[in-house]
Amino acid sequence: MLSIGKLSGATGVKVPTIRYYEQIGLLPRAGRSTGNQRLYDRPAVERLAFIRHARELGFSLEDIRELLALADDPEKPCAAADLIAGRQLAAVNARLRRLEALRDELQRMLAQCTSGRIADCRVIEVLGNHALCAHDHAEAAGA
Amino acid sequence: MLSIGKLSGATGVKVPTIRYYEQIGLLPRAGRSTGNQRLYDRPAVERLAFIRHARELGFSLEDIRELLALADDPEKPCAAADLIAGRQLAAVNARLRRLEALRDELQRMLAQCTSGRIADCRVIEVLGNHALCAHDHAEAAGA
DNA sequence: CCCATATCTATAGTCGATACAGGTTTAGAC
DNA sequence: GTCTAAACCTGTATCGACTATAGATATGGG
Numbered sequence: 001m002l003s004i005g006k007l008s009g010a011t012g013v014k015v016p017t018i019r020y021y022e023q024i025g026l027l028p029r030a031g032r033s034t035g036n037q038r039l040y041d042r043p044a045v046e047r048l049a050f051i052r053h054a055r056e057l058g059f060s061l062e063d064i065r066e067l068l069a070l071a072d073d074p075e076k077p078c079a080a081a082d083l084i085a086g087r088q089l090a091a092v093n094a095r096l097r098r099l100e101a102l103r104d105e106l107q108r109m110l111a112q113c114t115s116g117r118i119a120d121c122r123v124i125e126v127l128g129n130h131a132l133c134a135h136d137h138a139e140a141a142g143a
Numbered sequence: 144m145l146s147i148g149k150l151s152g153a154t155g156v157k158v159p160t161i162r163y164y165e166q167i168g169l170l171p172r173a174g175r176s177t178g179n180q181r182l183y184d185r186p187a188v189e190r191l192a193f194i195r196h197a198r199e200l201g202f203s204l205e206d207i208r209e210l211l212a213l214a215d216d217p218e219k220p221c222a223a224a225d226l227i228a229g230r231q232l233a234a235v236n237a238r239l240r241r242l243e244a245l246r247d248e249l250q251r252m253l254a255q256c257t258s259g260r261i262a263d264c265r266v267i268e269v270l271g272n273h274a275l276c277a278h279d280h281a282e283a284a285g286a
Numbered sequence: 287c288c289c290a291t292a293t294c295t296a297t298a299g300t301c302g303a304t305a306c307a308g309g310t311t312t313a314g315a316c
Numbered sequence: 317g318t319c320t321a322a323a324c325c326t327g328t329a330t331c332g333a334c335t336a337t338a339g340a341t342a343t344g345g346g
Contacts, residue, residue: 003292003343005292015292033342035341035342036294037341037343050270053271053273057245060332062332070264071270077260078256081264082253082266085252085266086253089253093246096239102201102235106200106231106232106235107232109228110229118213118217118220118224119217123221124221126196127193127196127200146312147323158323158324160303162325163303176311178310178324179310179311179324204302
C-alpha cells in the first residue's frame, strides 16, 4: 500500500491534485491508515495514470469521468469511447488551425516592427486595427 | 456617447466583460449619465477594440495592461512591445508543437480502434498505458 | 525518543470571464 | 403623459482545473 506521496511520485500527479480528484469524485475515497492517512493499492495507481494520460491528451475531467465509466465495463461496445476521442480530435484540429493563424499574425507583426519608437511600432498598430490583419483569427486564443 | 450595450455591439465584447475590465482597472472608469449608466466616447471604443484584438491573439490581460501603457506613450522605444509579442509568439509555437503531437496520438488511437467491445478498445487501452504512445506529449493539454 | 518530513482538513485564491438576483433607468409605442 | 419592455445597475456566486495557505496531526529514520 502506498501513501499519497508515493502515489504522486509514481504517477506524476501532484498530491493536492489527487485529493482534489477524490473530492470531486473522479477517484473513489481512499482507504485510510490508523492515523487517517490515505492508502492506495496497485489499481489506484493505474486509474490515476489513466487520468493523467487523458489529461495530457487534453480531455476534460468530465470526458475522463465518462471514459472511466466505459473502461470499468468491458462488455460495452466502444463506440462511445470512439466518439469522445473523435470529439477531442476535432477540438485539437480546430485549435491547431487557429493557432497557426495566430502564429502567422504574430510573425507578421514582429517582422514589420523596426524597433523604433512606439509611435511607429507595428505591434501596437496592428493590435489597434484588426483591418491590418492578414487572417481572420477570431476566438483563436482559447484553450 | 454610447451606452455599454452599443459599445458591446461595436466591439464584440460582451457587456459583463466590459464591466469586468473596468473593475480590474483595464478600462478607466466610465463617465455616467444622470441615471448612473455608463457612457463611452470614440477613444473608449478604440481602446476596447485593441484589448479584444490582443485577447484574440492570446495575450494575457497582464500583457495587455503593459501594451496599453506602451501605446499611451508614443515616444518610448518599442522594444518592450516587441518583447511581449515575441514572448507570445514563442508560447504559441510551443503550443502548436504539443498540439501536433496530440493530434497524431489521437489519430493513431482512433485508427486502431475496431469499434468492438470496450475490452478490445484501443482508445481505452492507449489511455491506460502511456508506453503505447508514439510521442512524448506531456503537458500538451494546457492553454 | 526525537524531530524533520509528510500528511491531514478547511478555506481562499488563480484566470478570464459568465450567470444570477433584485432593483432602476431609458426609449419607444400609444 | 403614461406604460412597458428592454437595457442598465450592483453585488455575489459559479465555472474548470487546479494551487496555495494555515494550523494541526502522523510517520519514519537515526
